[in-house]
Amino acid sequence: MLTYDVALSFFGIAVLLALAPGPDNLFVLMQSAMWGRRSGMLVVLGLCTGLIGHTLAVAVGLAAVFAASEAAFTALKLAGAIYLLYLAWGAFHAQGADAAGNEKPLRQGKAQLYRRGIVMNLTNPKVSLFFLAFLPQFTSPERGSVAVQTASLGALFMLATLLVFGLIAWFSGTLGQRMRRAQTAQRLLNRVAGAVFLGLAVRLALSNR
Template sequence: MLTYDLALSFFGIAVLLALAPGPDNLFVLMQSAMWGRASGLAVVLGLCTGLIGHTLAVAVGLAAVFAASETAFTVLKLAGALYLLYLAWGAFRAQGRAHSREQPRKSTAGALFRRGIIMNLTNPKVSLFFLAFLPQFTSPARGSVALQTLSLGALFMLATLLVFGMLAWFSGALGERIQKSHTAQRALNRLAGVVFLGLAVKLALSNR
């Protein structure tokens, strides 16, 4: 099992990694700003739930498939890029509706939760990162490597939940004010579309 010192040091590193700018941070920031605190937290919970899949993939060796197979990696990353393009299209459509002063329909918490899961699971680079990162903190001398991997994954999810949760809370508060202004809504939706489009291109062009 994990020692206290090892778990604490791993948690500290995980917090720093969650704070580092990246696609997930931008995703949480834009979704929270567009839909508010509660919706942003639903996205965060979805992203953290997606991490369960990546942790299990490492624990059972499935992540190694994406590291070894160019085809599997490409299929998954293209699926993620297409989903981000779909989100970009939705943001640009919402921008058009805001221009006509028609209020865009707010996504449900369940839809945003699923959006977070899909966003996370369709990024193969997360699995590859876990495959390279988690084993550095495991050792057969401390018992089951699979159980240690699951414990590390849980700590990483906790760190992500805390950091992304705070990001969603503060950006969501700003978003709730922005939603009162049609001009600000148009600008925010346009920005969200550009961000999602950029993330889609970055993911599609990424290498293992």
């Protein structure tokens, strides 16, 4: 089992890592700004669920496959890049909110937005590699099952992500609602979102292990 000191230090580091600019929090920021806080929170929940997969991959040794196999790493990152390109296309063609700045009915259902977060997270092999390098530093066979400790660390990381990304979704959704009251600002927001997704796609496609 994790000790209090280990859990607290890990959680603090996880919060700092969640605050650092990266693909996932940029993704949450733009989704919330475009479609509102509800949409952003659904994406956040999906991203956190995706972390379960990465945690399990480390616990059972699957993450090591992506560290050792160039083909597996490339296949997964290209799948993620293609998905981000699809999102970029959608952002460039987005209708957004109405003229009063109110959220339109979700073009994707709640389940679809939730799955969007899961896919975004699971198709980034660098998250698995990061977990593979990061989580074992806080485990020790002397404290019992390493797999249980790894699962506990993954849960703490998900909690930190939920808190930080949830705040990002809330504030960016509020700012986006104000911007959507002006049609010019709304169009600019959609273009910026598309550019961000496009940039993330290129970054992921060109990334190395």
